[in-house]
Amino acid sequence: EDKVVQSPLSLVVHEGDTVTLNCSYEVTNFRSLLWYKQEKKAPTFLFMLTSSGIEKKSGRLSSILDKKELFSILNITATQTGDSAVYLCAEGRVGGGADGLTFGKGTHLIIQP
Amino acid sequence: EAGVTQSPTHLIKTRGQQATLRCSPISGHTSVYWYQQALGLGLQFLLWYDEGEERNRGNFPPRFSGRQFPNYSSELNVNALELEDSALYLCASSLRLGTLVRAQYFGPGTRLLVL
Numbered sequence: 328e329d330k331v332v333q334s335p336l337s338l339v340v341h342e343g344d345t346v347t348l349n350c351s352y353e354v355t356n357f358r359s360l361l362w363y364k365q366e367k368k369a370p371t372f373l374f375m376l377t378s379s380g381i382e383k384k385s386g387r388l389s390s391i392l393d394k395k396e397l398f399s400i401l402n403i404t405a406t407q408t409g410d411s412a413v414y415l416c417a418e419g420r421v422g423g424g425a426d427g428l429t430f431g432k433g434t435h436l437i438i439q440p
Numbered sequence: 441e442a443g444v445t446q447s448p449t450h451l452i453k454t455r456g457q458q459a460t461l462r463c464s465p466i467s468g469h470t471s472v473y474w475y476q477q478a479l480g481l482g483l484q485f486l487l488w489y490d491e492g493e494e495r496n497r498g499n500f501p502p503r504f505s506g507r508q509f510p511n512y513s514s515e516l517n518v519n520a521l522e523l524e525d526s527a528l529y530l531c532a533s534s535l536r537l538g539t540l541v542r543a544q545y546f547g548p549g550t551r552l553l554v555l
Contacts (some may be wrong), residue, residue: 342545359441361543368528368549369444369485415483427485427498429546 331418333431341439344406348434350416351398359426360392360399366412373401375419394416403436411438442467444547446531452553453521461516461550465533471495473534473544474506478527480536486529489514490536521554528552 334349347396352360359377373382379394387406394437403410413435417428445464453459464474474486485498489508497504503519512533516527528551532544 338504364547369530369546372543372545417483427475427486427488427496428483432476432482 330429331431332415333414333416333434335434336432337435337437338418339437339439342408344408344438345388345402345404346406346436346437348401348403348414349398350400350415350431352416352418352429353397356420357394357418361417361419362399362401363415363417364412365415365433370402370415373414375425408438411436444531444533446529446546446547448550449548450551452552454555455521455523457521457554459518459552460525461518461529461531461552462506462513462530463516463533463547464513465531466545468535469518469545470512471530471534471536472508472512473514474514475530475532476500476527477530477549478524483530487516489527512531517549518552523554526552526554 330353332351340346359375361375364373374390379392382389382391387404390401391397413433415433416431419428430436447462470475471490473488475483475485477483486497486500487497487506492508506512528549530546530549532546534542534544
């Protein structure tokens with residue numbers, strides 16, 4: 328049973344569109360929710376969210392956590408072809424890195440020119 | 441600041457052999473994590489090392505093992521290789537401050553192919 332579920336699994340949009348990627352997680356021993364971008368090999372850290380309702384922003388990317396409904400969203404506005412990647416969501420549990428991060432399967436985002 | 445480095449970038453082995461993968465964390469990071477990313481399965485947590493000790497392991501058999509050296513670099517060993525061990529092996533490092541989760545920063549990975 329998947330503990331971190333991402334949707335959609337794949338998404339194709341045109342340059343300039345806005346996209347919203349979803350991630351739901353389990354509540355047991357939850358500590359933080361992390362987003363990564365994976366283009367070829369190394370996932371690149373985007374955001375870490377620990378508090379509900381506080382939006383984190385970095386340029387055209389933003390993310391927010393809802394600890395009541397147990398989900399997070401990643402928004403990308405004015406998408407560019409360079410945003411094409413797999414976006415990974417991961418849950419960190421209590422005890423620091425005790426269990427490592429639990430990753431979802433990712434959303435494969437394709438931005439068409 | 442140098443990121444996480446891994447070697448080799450690619451490794452080809454045959455069934456039954458042993459593979460050794462290496463990782464150097466970001467300077468100042470004491471925790472090293474190993475993950476397996478097999479096709480269609482997503483990133484799966486393998487092992488966590490901190491201050492030279494194995495702190496936890498994921499749901500993998502004992503033939504997956506490793507160690508962390510005094511300089512915090514780490515080695516992952518996979519014994520008795522099986523075809524399904526073919527995957528991208530990613531190493532990540534983080535600071536460890538009490539029980540707080542810290543962001544993990546990933547290296548470029550080692551792609552292991554078992555023939």
